Amino acid sequence: MEEALKQLEKESKILEGTPESRNSVGEAIHRYTEQFIQNMRKRKAFNLPEEADKQLNAIEFTEEGRSLSEILALFDRYVERPGLNPASGGHLAYVPGGGIPSAAWGDYMAAITNKYAGIFFGSPGAVRVENQVIKWLGDQVGYGGNFGGNLASGGSIANLIAIVAARDAFQLKGKEYEKTVIYGSSHMHHCLDKAIRIAGLGECIYRQIPLTNTFKLDVDILQKTIEEDQANNLSPFLVICSAGTTNCGVIDPMEQIADLCEEHNLWFHVDGAYGGLFAMLEEEKPKFNGMSRADSIVVDPHKTLFLPYGLGVVLVKNIEHLKKSQYYVADYMQDAKEYDDELSPAEVSPELTKHFRGMRLWLPLLLHGIAPFKACMREKLLLTRYFREGLKDIPNINVCNEPELSIFAFRYEDPRASKALNNRINELLVQEIHKDGRVFLSSTTINGEFALRIAILSFRTHKQEIDTALRVLHEKLIEIQRHHLANNSRNFIA
Ligand SMILES: *Cc1c(COP(=O)(O)O)cnc(C)c1O
Secondary structure (H helix, E strand, O other), X not given: OHHHHHHHHHHHHHHOOOHHHHHHHHHHHHHHHHHHHHOHHHOOOEEOOOHHHXXXXXXXXXXXXXXXXXXXXXXXXXXXXXEEOOOOOOEOOOOOOXXXXXXXXXXHHHHHHOOOOOOOOOOHHHHHHHHHHHHHHHHHOOOOOOOEEEEEOOHHHHHHHHHHHHHHHOOOOHHHHHHEEEEEEOOOOHHHHHHHHHOOOOOOEEEEEOEOOOOOEOHHHHHHHHXXXXXXXXXXXXXXXXXXXXOOOOXXXXXXXXXXHHHHOOEEEEEEOOOHHHHHOHXXXXXXXXXXXXXXXXXXXXXXXOOOOOOEEEXXXXXXHHHHHHOOOOHHHHHHHHOOXXXXXXXXXXXXXXXXXXXXXXXXXXXXXXXXXXXXXXHHHHHHHHHHHHHOOOOOEEEOOOOOOOEEEEEEOXXXXXXXXXXXXXXXXXXXXXXXXXXXXXXXXXXXXXXXXEEOOOOOOOHHHHHHHHHHHHHHHHHHHHXXXXXXXXXXXX
16 A cells, blocks of 8 residues: 555656746746737737637547647637727727736736635635725715625626626515516626626616617606506516616716615616726716615626736625625635634635635735826827727717727718618628737627727737727728729729
8 A cells, every 4th residue: 555655656756846846837828928929019819710720629538648738829810819909908899898807917826826715714814805806896976885896707697696686685575576577778798688698687677768869778768667667566676777888888877876776766787897997097987876875786897907817796786785785604614604704715605615815906906006007098088089080080980979088889870871781881890800810899689780990908908909999990981982892883982
């Protein structure tokens, strides 16, 4: 047996490595990531997928492993290259994520020390880090008093936790679902539709409140609808609004919605995954009036605080609601329950064992201070205005909405062309931008019409990238006129 143990120990120690092997792996990976960062502006923001990409599927896991250089080469060709490059400042689609290096170092420390951030008893320090980060984020959105929250993996899960908390706060029973009403809008993020279903609330009545002509949830209609529902013996329950919609970056009128929710005793949820944290900026605060009156708010530091993917946060105004919704009982956890100085993440989340996510925000905030984050947010807002101004120099481009934050939609619209032709040109424009790949923009549908949208939120997007975006747009429009429309009609683009 001793011999066998010796042999197995020797083999299993490969997992730990030696100081030399860890150093050389660390250095090689650092070299790779440094090159990645330093060559960012040479890399495309988007590479159309290719047939050859599939070769990744042929790579097998072997008993003996491979050399790191081989693995890095595979990664570079088959993982890093195809598709979107979210780390690129040219990523101007969807809601760009971040990837500040200091957050990766926070993750690295969390992973190497592997502190157990689920339960206070396990790691009081790790839990304090998480709670401190939650406290700071709550302060940023204007919460005070008995609020709390949870660091989840992203906005979708954070929204789900909030919807479940609302359900449990109202102690909804299955037999009441068909008379229970949820209010949202067509520009609400789709993860909330999902959250409603996953929370088992799919049988509730869902009312999609129409938008005003500036794409905000129409409060007058909301009020009328709530009152009608009450008159008809239904039970209004939850209003969901957006502090920055994904489609147009628009902020719903939260003050008025808060009034309504208060008056009618409804749960008021704000999805601020994209926009909520812009409330950190003094000059932007008035746009967010009413947000701090919400019963729950979601913010996504992996968007608006430029962190790598993996951190969305649910904040609940009265932490008791979240505790009531996520409590647990388990005999084998009895030791942990004795040490309760601070609330443990496991008491307010579906997760038990979890990644120590707090580190990816705690370290950057301490290291850089808050100021550079604010500067970066301000730069994005200003770049959005710069881009909007630049569009005025491209003939026949009209904005669908004036930017309120850093997302807005726009379209090519030649007054002399048919609706169908205009739509076609917009479609071609997106396709050509994707083929080109220097910048990546996406499309959406606004009032039934095909539109382009820009979302400026990458910390690596600066004036140079926006100038490129404007240039690409203009060039592609001219090319479309020359090639695609040659036989059709000329002179659509001046
Ligand atoms: C991105 C986003 C979500 C979803 O968050 P994930 O972090 O992608 O899961 C929800 N709501 C809004 C407004 C968003 O922009």
